[in-house]
Every structure is written in structure tokens, then in C-alpha cells.
Amino acid sequence: MxxxxxxxxxxxxxxxxxxxxxxxxxxxxxxxxxxxxxxxxxxxxxxxxxxxxxxxxxxxxxxxxxxxxxxxxxxxxxxxxxxxxxxxxxxxxxxxxxxxxxxxxxxxxxxxxxxxxxxxxxxxxxxxxxxxxxxxxxxxxxxxxxxxxxxxxxxxxxxxxxxxxxxKPFGFDQESSRVLNSQISKDWLEAEIFRTDHYLGKEMVKNIMALRFANTFYEAVWNKEHISNVQITFREPFGTEGRGGYFDQFGIIRDVMQNHLMQVLSILAMEQPASLNAEDVRDSKTAVLKCIPPIVLEETLLGQYTKSVDGTKPGYLDDDTVNKESNTPTFAEVAIHIDNDRWRGVPFIMKAAKAVDVAKVIVRIQFKDIEHSIIPKLARNELVIQISPEDKIYLKTIVKEPGLSSKLTLSDLNLSYSAVFDDSLIPEPYASLLLDVIGTDHSNFVRADELDEAWRIFTPILKRIENEKIVPLPYPYGSRGPEGESDFHIRFGHYKPRQLDYKWFSPEDRSGKYDANNKL
Missing domain, CATH: 3.40.50.720 (NAD(P)-binding Rossmann-like Domain)
Known part of the structure; x- marks a missing residue:
């Protein structure tokens, strides 16, 4: 279907x-x-x-x-x-x-x-x-x-x-995942199995395919010729909060990156499927994963939260259910490279963090500078897809400020779902996926070979962390992350504008500026 x-x-x-x-x-x-x-x-x-x-x-x-x-x-x-x-x-x-x-x-x-x-x-x-x-x-x-x-x-x-x-979890690493899938496959057909990753049920994740393949101007620039880097970020403002013993078995890489964020990456990076049929979509996702070499420690930043600066929030190791010698990361930032003609040379920077300053899941696609531009380099265009806490798409754009001066500013073209589709049912991810199960639509579920490729990419770094007892860097509960967090993505080509103000209005700010037809 x-x-x-x-x-x-x-x-x-x-x-x-x-x-x-x-x-x-x-x-x-x-x-x-x-x-x-x-x-x-x-x-x-x-x-x-x-x-x-x-x-x-x-x-x-x-x-x-x-x-x-x-x-x-x-x-x-x-x-x-x-x-x-x-x-x-x-x-x-x-x-x-x-x-x-x-x-x-x-x-x-x-x-x-x-x-x-x-x-x-x-x-x-x-x-x-x-x-x-x-x-x-x-x-x-x-x-x-x-x-x-x-x-x-x-x-x-x-x-x-x-x-x-x-x-989920679908195994602990590539080997255990293969054992699990082998045991399941003895009794069940692949067509009968629906491996759930609730991120595939999120409205904005499902929207990525429409954004890419239904809009000429996006698909035309969706490649290494125009895109400098892609950031996929998951941030939670709370810690393990009572489930430290469970979390300590897995860590942030297994809990969020190998499954949720890799699913987002595969949809962002895949080639256009032969059709919208489930198997064609999953073929394209698997194909791009096969082009990704395993993550290396040298392009990884690991952290583990300590108590908050004011002492009101406990550190990860303060949880009685967590081993006091645990090196399980609660923060991880990695660089992922895709070795194919579309993406070669474009880093995908993936970050997941617990007990940080804000709650946000976001995709940030930063475009390259214009060559030989008559306007000095001030800022780059960015397409931002916000998955949570609010469904939103916006395009950061340089414009001239109104008035007699020629001052430039950075603003956005903004589609906020709560403002535009206020009367639409936006289902919870689990509801969306259950409807797909009833309708026998496998498009938003993980196939066995796709899962195997995702584990192939992450298993070597997980083994190194555990076998070599890599110690994550400390960071206070409620901060942005460990030392080096703010510079990690810059290392891989992300450019932060410093000369421009950023003019942005939330839907609430704009509410009084629209007429009855939602026009300025």
C-alpha cells in the first residue's frame, strides 16, 4: 500500500x-x-x-x-x-x-x-x-x-x-540483532512482522518524503553541490529519572541514535524510491545505509551528566540503580559520512543528549555559500525541520531590513503546523503506526536488512566504548553538554553567522498581524 x-x-x-x-x-x-x-x-x-x-x-x-x-x-x-x-x-x-x-x-x-x-x-x-x-x-x-x-x-x-x-530494542548489537531476527524468522514471515520505531510515526518525519519528492526546488538542491552539512539533533531536559538501571544497559547511542535518528537520516539521504510502495521505500532506505562506513571514535564526542550547578538535580552516577563506575554515555555526538555520488563529502552530524538545557528534536540542513557573491559572506541559508516539541518547517533567509538603509538581516519563511493546520488531526506516533498495522502498510516499519545495516554502522563504536572503557566527559545537568560540544559541528563545516541579527516571530507573535485570510 x-x-x-x-x-x-x-x-x-x-x-x-x-x-x-x-x-x-x-x-x-x-x-x-x-x-x-x-x-x-x-x-x-x-x-x-x-x-x-x-x-x-x-x-x-x-x-x-x-x-x-x-x-x-x-x-x-x-x-x-x-x-x-x-x-x-x-x-x-x-x-x-x-x-x-x-x-x-x-x-x-x-x-x-x-x-x-x-x-x-x-x-x-x-x-x-x-x-x-x-x-x-x-x-x-x-x-x-x-x-x-x-x-x-x-x-x-x-x-x-x-x-x-x-x-524496540531490536537486539543489543549487530550479532544479537541477527540472532533475534533469526529466531523470529523461524516462526514468522517478514510480511507478518512490524518492527516499530515510533519516530517513523511522527508527523514531521513522515513529511520529509513529501517535502523532498513533491517539491522541485528542494529536490533540485538536495545534494553535495548545494548542501554543506546536515545536523540531526535530539535533546531532552531531563535525566534517567528512575530508570537509570534500565538505561545503563543501553546508553544514549542504543536508546536514540541507532534506531530513531538513523531512521530520520535514512529518509533524508535516500534516493527517490521506484514508487511509494512499502518495499520500494525500504529498499531505498537500506541502500543508503549500505553506503555509510562505521562510525569512528576520532569523530565522536561522549558525555555523561553530573549534578546541576545549583545542586538541585542529581548526576547520572547518583542514581542508586546505576553502577558507580559506569561509563555509559548520556550524551553523544558523531559524524556520519555517506559514500555515494549524492552525499560524498557532506557530513551528517548526529547528536543525542539527556539532562541538557532544552527539549528539542530538529533537523538542520545548512546550504553552501554562494560562489563569487556580490554580497559578503554573512550567513548561510538553512532548512530546518523541527520534529518536536512543535511540528514546524522554516527556511532561514537573508533579506534587507525595511527602511532607507541597506542593512541585511536573517529571517525565515515559516510553516508552523499549529498555525496553518489548526483544525487537523495530528495523531500520536503510536496511533499512526497502529493504523498502518491494521492497513498492512509496512512503509513506516523497519525491515530486517535495514536494521542489520544500522547495527553495522554503530556496533564498532559501541564495542570500543565498552572494551576500552572510554570515559565520557562530564557536563552539568541542565547545560548544553560537555566541553567541546559547541565546536564539534563547526569542525565538520557548520558555519555560525555572527554579524547578523535574527528576526523571527512565533505564530503567537504573528497572530495579530494576519488578516482574515491569513495574509500579512
Whole structure:
């Protein structure tokens, strides 16, 4: 199915019944992400007819406790929440007990039979016998494989459509990722597997393809002839906050860079796919990853946060669940190079940081200087794609200030989604991805070979950090990062303007300056 058609045609298969089994239904991921995402689709009337949700977990929960947990992060009128919970139920069961999976299978089959009987009462169209089962693994890696194997052996029905949704982390390095994929592939077809990276569900990440391939003036300059460097930055203003023991197993490179930010990079850098079909898109993403050599330590900056300057925020090693000798980075900045004709010589500077000064995920594409310009070098044009906290695209542009002088200033051409598309539904990433799972659109999910290439790029640097016990540089909680952070991207060609003021207005600032037609 085409990427840009899936929203309109997610329900075109007209399933007689669709059942989602949320494994790990009593856990944080299910409460914070999975159930709120399903509710958003329910509220928007995007779920298929005869849709059921079965929460499955080891915890023994009464119905009222399950309802309270499942709705704890849903903000909506009580009657709507109550209607949503009517299609939800909870089952207590082990992750390695065959008898519990037999009970799950019987529950699913009973629901499908009821839905089929109801459907046949209203139509004699025997074509409408499709049934969809979605097995959503909101589980820690330690129990994923036993659940996957038991579902395949006991619950799986080859006569219906089966979708397995897998949450990250997808392994710990290239070797463990290959083992995991090998074990999954013994039981499941690649077409049945949906490896979820929620960044692929973010509105502005999905927008990159439209921006590139639907606009002549962007695609015409999307190459080494015009672009000096590309920065992909992830910044969080909080630390591990109670999950230090978990984070310490992975670090910022595994937690954010190898998956989320590499997905953004692959869409930014790939060649135009043969079509918008899922496999063509994933072919293009994989192809560009194959052109990237492994990251080297000499082009890496690592940091680990310490307590804040005022002493109110603890350092990473102050967490009782973290090893006091841990060298796990909470800040990393790396230079990535793409050895192909489009990008050779253009550094992609990737940065991820926790416990820094601001919350922001942003892509900054800096263009080269104009050769032999009659105007002295003052600043470079930059295309900025802000992924969070606000969906925004803006183009930094040099203009003459109004008035009798010839003074130049730096301003922007700004598309803020909240101002322009204020009445549009911008779904949460998990809701968007779940709709793709229902619609069998793999475009925004990670394929096995694509995942393998991403691990190939990062595994050598991860091994060096661990084997050589590389000590990250300290930086205070709430700062910009470790010493050298401000100069790292300049080392790879990024140019900071120093002579120009920057005139920028937020949508709120501009609100009084627009007429009824949103024109100045």
C-alpha cells in the first residue's frame, strides 16, 4: 500500500473481525502509549468494525483495576472513555505456560465466531470473511521470544491474517540483532512482522518524503553541490529519572541514535524510491545505509551528566540503580559520512543528549555559500525541520531590513503546523503506526536488512566504548553538554553567522498581524 494513501484506505479490506492482543497490558508502555493510541483511533472512528482489544499480562487484575490502569493516560470525556473500554478486556496469564495461551486462543476464536455470525446476519457477501489478529508486544526483551514462540505454536491461525508488532530494542548489537531476527524468522514471515520505531510515526518525519519528492526546488538542491552539512539533533531536559538501571544497559547511542535518528537520516539521504510502495521505500532506505562506513571514535564526542550547578538535580552516577563506575554515555555526538555520488563529502552530524538545557528534536540542513557573491559572506541559508516539541518547517533567509538603509538581516519563511493546520488531526506516533498495522502498510516499519545495516554502522563504536572503557566527559545537568560540544559541528563545516541579527516571530507573535485570510 502507498505511504500517502494508507490514511484513507486503512480499512479497505473490510475485516469481519479485528482483534488486538496487547501483551504486557499491565506495564508502563501499554498504559502510556498503546492504549492511548488505540483510544485516539477509536475516538476518530478509524478502527474497523468488530474491533476488540485483549490485554494480556502476568498480573492478576480485577476489571476495575485494569480499566483504571489502561485509561490513566487518556484525557477525554468520561463517556467516550467508557465506550472505548467496552471493546477492551483483560486476561491474566503466564508468558511461558502453554495452557494460558490455549485459553487466549479460545477467547480470540469465540470473538471471531461471534463477529462472523453478526456479519453474516447482515450480508450474504461471503467475500467478507477476512479476519485480522494483531499481536502487540509491549514487553521487555527478556520475555519477547517465549511469547512470540507460544503465539506462533498455539494461537496462530494460518487461515487468518496475523501481524506481529515488535517494540524496540531490536537486539543489543549487530550479532544479537541477527540472532533475534533469526529466531523470529523461524516462526514468522517478514510480511507478518512490524518492527516499530515510533519516530517513523511522527508527523514531521513522515513529511520529509513529501517535502523532498513533491517539491522541485528542494529536490533540485538536495545534494553535495548545494548542501554543506546536515545536523540531526535530539535533546531532552531531563535525566534517567528512575530508570537509570534500565538505561545503563543501553546508553544514549542504543536508546536514540541507532534506531530513531538513523531512521530520520535514512529518509533524508535516500534516493527517490521506484514508487511509494512499502518495499520500494525500504529498499531505498537500506541502500543508503549500505553506503555509510562505521562510525569512528576520532569523530565522536561522549558525555555523561553530573549534578546541576545549583545542586538541585542529581548526576547520572547518583542514581542508586546505576553502577558507580559506569561509563555509559548520556550524551553523544558523531559524524556520519555517506559514500555515494549524492552525499560524498557532506557530513551528517548526529547528536543525542539527556539532562541538557532544552527539549528539542530538529533537523538542520545548512546550504553552501554562494560562489563569487556580490554580497559578503554573512550567513548561510538553512532548512530546518523541527520534529518536536512543535511540528514546524522554516527556511532561514537573508533579506534587507525595511527602511532607507541597506542593512541585511536573517529571517525565515515559516510553516508552523499549529498555525496553518489548526483544525487537523495530528495523531500520536503510536496511533499512526497502529493504523498502518491494521492497513498492512509496512512503509513506516523497519525491515530486517535495514536494521542489520544500522547495527553495522554503530556496533564498532559501541564495542570500543565498552572494551576500552572510554570515559565520557562530564557536563552539568541542565547545560548544553560537555566541553567541546559547541565546536564539534563547526569542525565538520557548520558555519555560525555572527554579524547578523535574527528576526523571527512565533505564530503567537504573528497572530495579530494576519488578516482574515491569513495574509500579512
Amino acid at each position: 502507498s505511504t500517502f494513501e494508507s490514511r484513507d484506505h486503512a480499512n479497505e479490506k473490510h475485516y469481519v473481525s479485528t482483534i488486538v492482543v496487547v501483551f504486557g497490558a499491565s506495564g508502563d508502555l501499554a498504559h502510556k502509549k498503546t492504549f492511548p493510541a488505540l483510544f485516539q483511533l477509536f475516538q476518530a472512528k478509524l478502527l474497523p468494525e468488530n474491533f476488540r482489544i485483549i490485554g494480556y499480562a502476568r498480573s492478576l487484575l480485577e476489571r476495575d483495576v485494569f480499566v483504571k490502569k489502561a485509561t490513566s493516560y487518556i484525557k477525554a470525556p468520561a463517556d467516550q472513555v467508557a465506550s472505548f473500554m467496552e471493546i477492551c478486556e483483560y486476561m491474566h496469564g503466564s508468558y511461558d505456560n502453554a495452557e494460558d495461551f490455549v485459553k487466549l486462543r479460545e477467547n480470540i476464536e469465540a470473538g471471531e465466531e461471534k463477529a462472523s455470525s453478526h456479519k453474516m446476519e447482515r450480508t450474504s457477501d461471503n467475500i467478507l470473511k477476512n479476519r485480522l489478529r494483531i499481536y502487540y508486544m509491549a514487553l521487555p526483551p527478556s520475555v519477547f521470544l517465549p511469547v512470540s514462540e507460544n503465539v506462533r505454536k498455539i494461537v496462530y491461525n494460518p487461515e487468518v491474517e496475523n501481524h506481529l508488532v515488535v517494540e
